[in-house]
Amino acid sequence: MSRLFETRPGDDGLPAPQRRLAVLALILGTLMAVVDTTMINLALPSIADDLAISSARSVWVTNLFQIVCAAFLLVFAAVSELISRRRLYVAGLALFVLASLGAALSRELNMLLAFRALQGLGAAATLSIGPSLYRSIFPSRLLGSALGLSALVVAGGYAAGPTIGGLVLSVASWPWLFVLHLPLGVFALMLAWRALPREPGRQGGFDGWGALLSIATLGALFVGMDGIGYGAPLWQTLAWLTASLLAGLCFVRRQRRATHPLLPLSLFAERRFSLAVSASGLAFIGQGLTFVALSFLYQQEMGFTPLQTAWLFTPWPLAIMLVGPLAGRLADRVNPSLLSCAGLVLLFIGLASLALLDAEAKVIDGLWRTGLCGLGFGLFQPPNNREMMASVPWQFSSSASGVMSTTRTVGQSLGVALVGAFLAANAPVQATLWAGCAACLLALVASLGRVTLAGEAQARQRREVGRSGVPRCD
Template sequence: MRRLFVTRPGDEGLPGPQRRLAMLVMVLGTLMSVLDNGIVNIALPTLAQELAVSESRAVWVTNVYQLVCAALLLGFAALSRLIGRRRLYLGGLALFVLASLCCALSRSFEWLVASRMLQGIGAAAMLSIGPSMYRLIFPSRLLGSAIGMGALVVAFGIAFGPSLGGIILHFASWPWLFAINVPLGLLALILGIRALPSETIESRGFDWLGALLSASMLSGFVFSLDHIGHGARGTSAWLPLLLSVLCLVLFVWRQRRANAPLVPLPMFRATRFSIAAMISLMAFVAQGITFVGLPFMFQTVMGATPLEAAMLFTPWPLALMLIGPLSGRLADRFNPTLISSLGLAIFLLGMLSLVTLTAESGAVSIAWRAVLCGVGYGLFQAPNNREMIGSVALTYSANASGVLASVRTFGQALGTASVGLMLALSWGSLSYALWLGCASVVVALALSVWRIPLARAKA
């Protein structure tokens, strides 16, 4: 850790002391963005009760954040080339802090959802360029270690977000779930103004039409799912879905003709990249389903308190945090598609075991299932990400990172919307949502096994 801040002759990036402050800003920004989702997931049953809305509507407190974030990641990544990464990051951080305050002051469900939308915009601005900021802060000799530290922060946030949310709800009311971001965010903003580096801004254009089409196609699809789940039929149900498909067609058409496309389509000609992106999407759909569905199951079916639900949930992300670094090292030594396929197989076993949970299941019974899911997902994620980023030309690596972030966030949003759909249909059990998650993992595993010879041929 200390060597990250030691300056040597010829180092690019920032000098040691400024590098330390800039790293702290990145850690705080990333941690707030990731923690915020886990903190809120565990509180959804409480929010539904206190704001007097149905559980299916309460899911949108999480879903709108994920959806807005996913819809804007590609656009913000491209916009950073026009206004500079420093300005975009600080602007996103300031908006996130302001939106957190608005969430804490919310007194109605509609106000809270609108504030969460603003939070999603701020988070998208930070997350879209977070990894690339490390290239401005650290010299190339330390870039891998710095990015690895950032990945560890993400894992930490995923692991302890639900636990922190349960602890806050145990001692305080739900507005404090959001108020905690305000002092941390202000500290990060003050340090960021002082420490984050500036850069030369490129004089290239921005594909505003592509950004609008990208956001519309992603949001329209999930919005259609929600409408169908709440009983909409006919035009009101299918029009958003048709518009989403139309925006997808227009987006592809636009990217083929734009001078500065948001997503260079030639990189999808790499079969390994396209398959890895699809596998990642299906896996994150399953994760999104379980991360939202399990808190509801623990609290509404098993009668656990928010704090107890957080403790029951924690073994999964904790196992992921411990296994993730090991899987990354294994992927450097062995075929990453083999490692990720093994991880998906274990993840599938864990998902299938979750379906068998009942209202009488004890803590130990829940814990080993959660650990199995965490181990499997931890083995899968890093090798698949390595396969995805490493299978495209170097000139497309930044764009591939943007696609990876978008796929991750949209997959989680789609999983969350699926839980809302199941709850709205009143099918009587969250097991239907978990079965849908299992089916998603089956598709991901089949694709992962199929691509193994492709990776061997390129080795």
């Protein structure tokens, strides 16, 4: 970890003392957004009882946050270029903290949902530009290590969320879950304002129509996928998905003509970027699908208690926390695509072994299989993220960051929706896990397609470093 804060002659990025404060601001902002979802899920029964609403309606306390967050990721990535990433991050944090206070004070569902939507907006502002800020904060030679740290933070948030929620709910009521964000958020705000890199905004207009079409595309897509997962009428789900498709086609057409496109389509002309995005989306489909499917497998078919099930999930994020930083550091030295491929192979083996579990299996049988999945995902994600960020020019960093965050969110949500579709068709849970294996194999194909490309890019970068003494991302 100390290597991340070394300064060498010719380094780009921030000086080491400012780098520490800026990274802490990013860590706190990311943790609040990630932990929020997982710990609020535990509180849904308490919220339903306290507000006298049905369990089905209480689910929207989580769903609305996720839908709003996903719909605005690309929009905020573009906004950051106009007002600067520092200002957007600070504004997003401030909105998240104020909305958390409002949620804590809410005493009826509509008020709570309004503040949850505002929380989703704030989270979208911070998450959309997080990876691009890591690229600005750290020297180019440490980009993989920095993104490994990011993976560690996200995995730690997912692992800690249920535990934090359970501890708070054992001694206090659900509003205190939102109160937790207040001191951390204020501290993160002060750090972000002081330490995040200052940069000028881009001169030029904003693609308002593109923003509206992006929000419509992603918002309708997520509502439609939620419909698949929660058994909405077929016509309703198809209507939302059709609306998403039409809005998406209009969005692409708009981006080709806009003077200042919300999402420069030229990004996808870079094969390393396109293949890394494809691999990421498919891998997150597999992860999102597996997390939900295992809950049914462990409890309904294998007879484990909810507490045992929670413990069986733990090795996955813990393995990512252990392997992610190491994988990121290795990605700065060796071909990151090779590391991603190795991780996907381990992830496939882990998923296949979970699909082969029988009803008589013991807790230890689930633990090592889940740990193997986490090991593979931790080895895959940071090098793959490095490829996404390093394969595009600096001026497109915010757009690439928005694509990365959107791909992760859409992939996980699509995985959850696929579980709902399989269960609605009365398919066995094991069939769902095999679908996750198929997604993993497709991700491996995409990752293999860029092994040679990444190797050539790293060799070119080393030649540039040798000539100038100053490393840079190409």
